[in-house]
Amino acid sequence: MRRTPLFRRLMATTLPAALVIGSATSVAVADPMLARNMSSFGTPGGIDTPTAETLPDGTLSGTISYSDYARRANVSFQALPGLTAVLRYARVDGINDYRNDGYISDRSFDLHYQIFDEQGWRPAVAVGLRDFLGTGVYSGEYIVASRNITPTIRASAGLGWGTLAGKNRVIDVDDEGGTPNVEDWFSGSPKPFGSISWQVNDRLSLVAEYSNDEYVASYSNGRVYQQGEEPDSNLNLAAYYKFGRAYEVGLYTIGGKTFGAQFSVALNPREAPYPSGLEKAPAPVRTRPAPAADPEGWSGSWSQDPTAQPAIQTALADALADEGQILESMALSANRAEVRIRNQRYVNQAEAVGRTARLMTRALPPSVETLVITSTAEGVPTSSVTLSRSDVERLENTEAGRIAAASTIADAAPSPAGLVRSPDIYPRFRWSVKPYLDLGIFSAEDGLTYQVGGEARASYEIVPGLELTGALRQRAFGNIDQRGPGIPGERGEHYTPQEYLADPGLETTPEGVPRVRSDTRMYTGNTDPVIPELTLAWYAKPAQNVYTRVTTGLLERAYGGVSAEVLWKPADSAFGFGAEINRVKKRDFDQLFSFRDYEVTMGHVSAYYEFSQGFTAQLDVGKYLAGDKGATLTLTREFANGWQIGAFVTKTDLSAEEFGEGSFDKGITLSIPLAWATGQPSRERATTTLRSLSRDGGAQLNVNGRLYDRVRDSHSVKLYQGWGRFWR
Known part of the structure; x- marks a missing residue:
């Protein structure tokens, strides 16, 4: 038939x-x-x-x-x-x-x-x-x-x-x-x-x-x-x-x-090796004494003492530090307290908010009834959760949904009156040294490829929102060796690095497409130290719901230059819109401070939407590294415990022949929080992109710190998806 x-x-x-x-x-x-x-x-x-x-x-x-x-x-x-x-x-x-x-x-x-x-x-x-x-x-x-x-x-x-x-x-x-x-x-x-x-x-x-x-x-x-x-x-x-x-x-x-x-x-993301986690239990909520037992605390007269806020702020900062959080600033009055926190430990921002609320009941005088917990990202306030202290005391041993119904979330004010920055927060220096593993899979020519070495990474936060970041890598061993791109018409044959370097004309395909990614193997196999990233980034919030980023320096292993981004994202909305523009130049293959001749201005406008079932859709429309124009659609599913699995597809004005094998760019992304596997609270992740080919069409710039992923953690959709961990 x-x-x-x-x-x-x-x-x-x-x-x-x-x-x-x-x-x-x-x-x-x-x-x-x-x-x-x-x-x-x-x-x-x-x-x-x-x-x-x-x-x-x-x-x-x-x-x-x-x-x-x-x-x-x-x-x-x-x-x-x-x-x-x-x-x-x-x-x-x-x-x-x-x-x-x-x-x-x-x-x-x-x-x-x-x-x-x-x-x-x-x-x-x-x-x-x-x-x-x-x-x-x-x-x-x-x-x-x-x-x-x-x-x-x-x-x-x-x-x-x-x-x-x-x-x-x-x-x-x-x-x-x-x-x-x-x-x-x-x-x-x-x-x-x-x-x-x-x-x-x-x-x-x-x-x-x-x-x-x-x-x-x-x-x-x-x-x-x-x-x-x-x-x-x-x-x-x-x-x-x-x-x-x-x-x-x-x-x-x-x-x-x-x-x-x-x-x-x-x-299965829902079946973690340590379902309840191994983090220590939070401090219990401290119920306020009766007014007769603490008349001064209930009257609010303590707020007239100039030494009260510094003492309270120091005590609360120390308690939050034990929880892996930074108290960046605080505004305190007789009946209201706002704290601005940076969550450095918990995958779900709701858990950081819940633990902060518990500690506020223990540190604040009884007259303080309104608790405002403002989350920050890269020194920029992103959202504020407002709670009644009475509700926190009353609902501690109930399901998290009840405290969610009693709370409100709103955009964070840029700088409320009376906000005092915690001492010794800035400048702040962090560093780490750890091994790295680069894996390549699903390659028809090479099969499984790998590279192992050590990476030293450091960051220096000068003032809120201004951060200098760098990394230094040293390869130890692996089978990812330097080589040129494939020779046209000779499948399986590649230019040698010497041939590729000697002929600048090879940096464009026979179809006239600049080799922006198909020569990516020229950036591998270095036996000398390399600098994959060295940037200065400035994050700001110039208006309500509006975030900006400007990053300059060695943005990724293959490109350096300037990247600027703006994002409109209300804290209580599932929608977001953004735009990014980049002026970049191709780095030399030694990944140090020299550059090659190719440079391009590229960027895109983006639309985001978060579905209540844990799905996020992103549409990027614009110009890519090779100068081609088109769109990328990404659909990502995220689970309450932080697992993220997504798929993307890009189609540009390059024909299938100009693009080459694969016809258009596509792939799968996977991000697993280490806390899922170890049971220990951590915001570290194991992240990879499964892409069978590295082609020039639809190629994006791999710049760190893009705004949407930084901001959305504490916004309504994602915050409430993880709200079940508020009382954890």
Whole structure:
């Protein structure tokens, strides 16, 4: 049964719409049918075939599988309760490319969406796209249903197209990949597939599946490759064993004579190794004495004593310092106190606010009823939470929602009357020395690359908002060596560093695009110390809801110059708007103080919106490092414990040919707070960007200290998302 072009166009438009519409409705339903094990493709499934199962919402998992047919490394994220996204890097054996190694390295991307969960007689149903952004080695689509037959036996059956039907798509040898192959979706005659899993016990599960995959790849130049030996049968068998909370190993056979092994790890943001954390308990709220017991304190006459505020401010500053916070300034009257704090310890700003409120009840005289806690970032006030002291005393042992309802959040005033800066706060010097690790993954040419060394970093805050920052790195070892960009028309061949340095004309691609990122390997492999960053930054708040930043110096390892930014972001709004302009020049490859000839003025305007479910959308429109113009859309999901996982896509006025392999820029970002793994409170994070290619189109400047990420921590949407930790 061959689908018509009209059918394929309908699927191409309605499937993405179903994913968006379903994401809005699926949040309210019960947990979907959860996977018993991962397939070798990184989705919930049997062995090679998918099922209609999902992972627990928010799960980040990695799967490595090995057989004679392929070696696959998959990174999967349960982006929504029903939506699973998979980024895959695979070595596919039996296929030759320009390297003539007998295998190819392939990148691909999948989407798997559970339309319905199992309910009553109705099975769970899912639809999926496999390898719809790659070159198409694994290209296929499916509709699959899964149902529990008994409490331990689960069956799945579906219809597959493409490789899932044993009908591999013809791969265009000139295709750069990176664009959806919409015309192939659900095309050709589908074939059925299925699997049965038996949960023997809490650890062991056995799987049998029927698969049509013949492990063949066909190219437009007429070449056909068999990926290993052709399977003797359509029956595959596997056994999976779980150990610990997050790990699984598996052994399987494909077609009866080819064996494989698999390892999976799954991390759920909601299942931290130390769910309650290891931080020390906060000081309890101190209830005020009766007026008769402290008539002077209740009368407010103490406020006339010029020594009262300095003593109170010093005591409160010392107590906050023990909590990992800095009391930057304080305004105090007989019945109102405002403190301005810098949170240096807690991932959730609500926890810093809650602990500050507790300490204020212990440090302030009884007549002070109104408590105002103003958060700051880079010396700039960002928001003020106003509380009644009576409510803090009354609601200490209730749920956090009640104190949230009794509080108000508003934009912080630039400088209220009576604000006194704490002594010895500025100037302030900080430094650290620690190892660093640079990883490169999902590269078709290089596979896994790494570089290890030591980094010394220091900052000097001269006055509030003015900060000098620098870093010095020394490489110890690694396999990321210096090399020039690829030679056009000679895949796998690169210019030597000497060739690249000797010919300035090579710093532009044959298509006329400046090499702003495709020569990034020229900045690696230095055996001498390098300076990745050395900047002077000025942060300010010139008007209500308006923040500014000006940064100058060596902004990142490849560019130096001046970066200026303005942001409008009300404290109680989910919206934000900003603009940034940069005048930068390319640094020399030794990463010291010399520069190359290329310079550019670039920048963008940005719009931000925070959804209540923990999603943040950002749209940047403007000019990029290579002079191309376009837009970047970023969608990030953040959990209450600080996990951040996002995806971005950039399209500019460069054609797919001008951009090169990948067709346009895209990637995944991951940021995990160290507190999640260690249980110890910390604002430090492990952050990475998964991008298969470093191309020139859509390239942004990597400047630190952009305003939105600094400001939003203490604004209403994110603050209230973490409000459950107010009493922690």
